[in-house]
Structures are given as C-alpha cells and as structure tokens.
Amino acid sequence: MTNYKNVMIYAEVVDGKLATVTKELLGCGGKLAKDLGEELYAVLMGSGVSALANEVIAFGADKVYVIDNPLLKDYNQDLYFLSIAKIVQQEIPRIVILGHTPIGLDLCPRLAFRFNTATVLDCVELSIEPKTKLLLRSKPVYGGKALASYVSETYPQMATIRSKSMQPSERNDSRQGEIIPIDLGLDQSFIRARVLEKVIEEKEGIKLEDADVIVTGGRGIGSADGFRQLEELAKILKGAVGATRAVCDEGWAPTTIQVGLTGKIVSPKLYIAVALSGSSQHMAGCAGSETIVGINRDENANIFNEAKLGVVGDWKIVLPVMIQRIKSMLEK
C-alpha cells in the first residue's frame, strides 16, 4: 500500500505549442491512470504558457499545474528541476513520466536520484502490473538488439517515453479539468548552469520528424558530395534527407539530420536506406517507418534483415536510375 497516487506527466512545450510527445504522454498516461482507477495530472511550465493549460485538459489531463514565470522562458535544468521536484513532493504522484527529449533525459535521472527512486529512460512500453499496481517499463537495450523489462518498488515510479512509441490522445474540447497556477518564488540565484544563447543550425524545409518520405545515406555514400544525389531523390519525392551517425561523425552531414538511437526518431511512410549497414542503433531511429527500402552493395548487410524491399547494388548506379524514372513518371 502506498500514499502515492495518480499519474503525472510533464507537458513539454515547443515553439509555444504542446509538443507531439506531450500528446503521447497524455495518451499513455491516461491509459495508465484508467488501469489504476486514478487521475491524470500534468505539469506545464514556461513563460506565457498558461493559455495552453486548457489544451492539456482537452488532451486528457484532469488537473494541470501551471508554473508561468519569465525565468522559465527557456529550459534550464536548475529551475525546471526545482519546480517539478516541488510539485512532486507536494502531490506525491504514484507515477511520473516525461518525454525522452533533451529536457526529459536531462531532468528525469536527477529527479529519480533526488527522490531515492528508480527510473527507466526511453521506454517503448509502459503498463500496470494488476496485482501490485507497479509500473512495468520496457525499453530497447544493447543499442536496440534486445528488449529489457523492468520493475521497481519505490515511489514515485518514473520513466521517459520514446517519441512515436505511444498513441497520442485525441483532443476533446468538452473535457473538464482543473487548472492550478503555482507560484514557487523562483529566483535567478538558483541557476548554476545558465543558458547564454541558442543557435539554430537546422536547414529550412521539411523536418525529419514530419516527413512522409526520408532518404538516408550511410558510410557507403563516401563523401559530402555524394549526398547531392540523395537530396535530389528526396526533393522529387517531396521528402527529407537523413544521415547515419557514421556520416555525421565524418562531417559529411549536419548532426541535426542524424537518424538513430541518439539522433532523430522518425516514422515516415517511406524510408529509403542508401549505402548503410543497418546497425541496430540506426534502426532504432527508423524502425517505425511503414516501408523500409534498402540499397546496399553488400547482400549480407543487416539492412536486408530489416527492410521490406531491397536492391543489392551500388547506390551510384541505382539512385540516378530511380531519379530518372520517377521524374518521367511525374511528367506523365
């Protein structure tokens, strides 16, 4: 038996809107709360975010704790950590979940250690064990080669969820809920790690996370120049270009387009994997794609264990042919 009750999610905000992962958290959190017969709470933080509270309720929260403060305009670990810790201490939720984002992976472990409890990051499955009501957490390990399921017995039970692994909740504007503004008396002096500047490096165009088609190049592309072909293919397919970690490590592509376990998680309709081996860490980033196509000279490349369709051959021959064919198809 425990006094800790209810499910609490961290409602992440990106560019003034609820992040996609927030809707996934509300979807997943809502299901957990239902299985527990308990309520779903959300913590909404930032500057000028109060207006989003109603939307958080529309997406499933029974209660939204709002901490709206100019000092929270940009994420900084010290103040965000203190704020969430305060609310958790106050409300003693049974379960606390965040998105596995740069914010989630930065906050969650510290919160767990602060509360003397255990957390599991980057979960792809969360469920309630019916008898004990403990949270079962599953996540890929060994770079995605295996799946591990964990349980722990301390509270709160914590986790972060991998993007696109949970069903987002649906908006229902007739939902009722409570909005609780909180003033925590935050002060500049609590900040030990201060954000000085934010730099945008991402090129304009379709974001990988939103693209319907992605063409990704691996080490076999051989150079930054080689990516011109992938860009052309992506363009005529109205898609985006991705890169493996090996390619980014070589400097042939910016790290903002790295797809993989420690890069972007994508789930397009079509994922064309060009000259990449298909390591488990890379597949972790694109396994959610509807159709994966592999193009590689090596018939033993792991990508052919993961893809739906494949061509064994040199991409330098395959891609120009594909581009030419698609162009003539589009002309007709």
Next chain:
Amino acid sequence: MNIIVCVKEIIDPELPPDNFKIDPTRNIGLCPDSVPSVINPFDEQAMEAALRIKDVLGGKITILSLGNNLHREVVKKPLTMGADELILLEDEAYAGGDSWSTANALALAINKIGNYDLVLCGRQAADWDAGQVGLGIAEILNLPSVTLARKIEVTDGKARVERVTPDGYEIIEVVLPALITVSNELGQPRYAILEKILESVKKEPTIWKPKDIGIEPGRTESKGRQLNLLKLFQPVREGKCEIIGGDTVEEAAVNLTLRLREAKVV
C-alpha cells in the same frame, strides 16, 4: 585543472545483431569470444573532451572505472590517449548492480579522490543505454550538471558548454565544479600515442574495493539495486525482405521504382 572521467568497459556496440546472443541465466548480452570488449564510445568522447581541455589548460586527468574482471588493455586505453591516472573500482561486489548502485559507488570514489574541477561521463553506456549514472553522480554530489555536450571550454572557473538541441545547439555557462555528459557530436576521439602506449603497459591501476570507498557491506551487488530486470529478450524479427532483382543493377533499380509505384508509395 583536475578532471575525472568515468569510463565503462562494455561489449562492442558495433557487433552485428546476428552475432549477438543473450545469456538467459545471467540476463546479460553476450558476444563471441573473438570480439574484444571496448570502452563505451561515449566515454571515449568524454575522454577526448578532457584532453582538449588539458591541451589548453594543462592539469591532470584521472580515469575511474567500475566493474569486475576488467580487461587491462581495454581500461588502460584512456591512458594511451593521454590520461594520467587510472583508478579501478574492481570487485565482484560491484557486479550485478544498476544505475543506482553504480552512481553511488562512483560518487564515493570521486569524493575520495577529493580535489577535482570537472567530472566527465558519456551520455549513456552503449550496452544498457540507461543514461543515468552521470546525472545520478551529480545529484548525489550536489554538482550542477549539463548533458549532451558537443564542446566544452573552461575559463575562469566556469565551463562554456555547447549542448546539442534538436535543431542546433545552445551555449550554457556552468560554474565549476560540475558534471558534464558528452555526446557523439563532440567528434572523433584521438588515437593513442605510442609514447603513452609504452608508458601504460607499466602503469598499474589503483584498485579500490567497496570497503576502501565506504560502501556498507549489505549494500553491494543486487542488494544495492533499485531496479529489477524482469526479462531480457531479443524480439523476433517478422517479415522477410523482398530483394528486387534484374539482369543488371540498372534493371533492378527500374524494377524497384515500379514496385514502389505499384505499392503507391511513390
């Protein structure tokens, strides 16, 4: 500058999925004996970050590694890159733990080392991918922390960190001492230096047992854990890949395009 870098010996993350097996009795991943274990690549990048700071400011880099039956040629690798001292938390009692017990042990060891300006860790270990030990150490030692560093510069008792964001990076200034976790965007770690390789052969690591760092006897191995691993398995791969052929590679490419068109994916 006194920098402590925490490193972990793991099975090679580059191991292809077909060669990876699970040991069902010990619930851990296995690789063929022919494939040597390695230093966690993210920890190598943490090591590289430390060396770049030492290149500019001088000072000492101490390597800390926890495990059991550690392979000396693996854990000595940071010495060959330019680290000054190697301390091993090596004992059966350290095995079978989780992020909790590991962070606690490393924090005790760091306290014992005493005088430090910066603690660096990889963002996660590429075996269990837990991603918690660095931040756990920071919380236990009440250090400010910054994660996902791709560049670290130190001036005037502060670290200026470029932290990876989804669309670029942010610049964070943190007072030292602090704990920073390093991500692959930092870049390639440097190669070993011949002179250092030769030196490292003779260097004996310092070994600290649980009692040396003050771990209570009842708090080791599985009793020091918070998280219980219920199940570890390899998901069965469904579906087969349809290899599209042709008399020539060009023909195969044409056939692929037609196939995609048929499937209305293009």
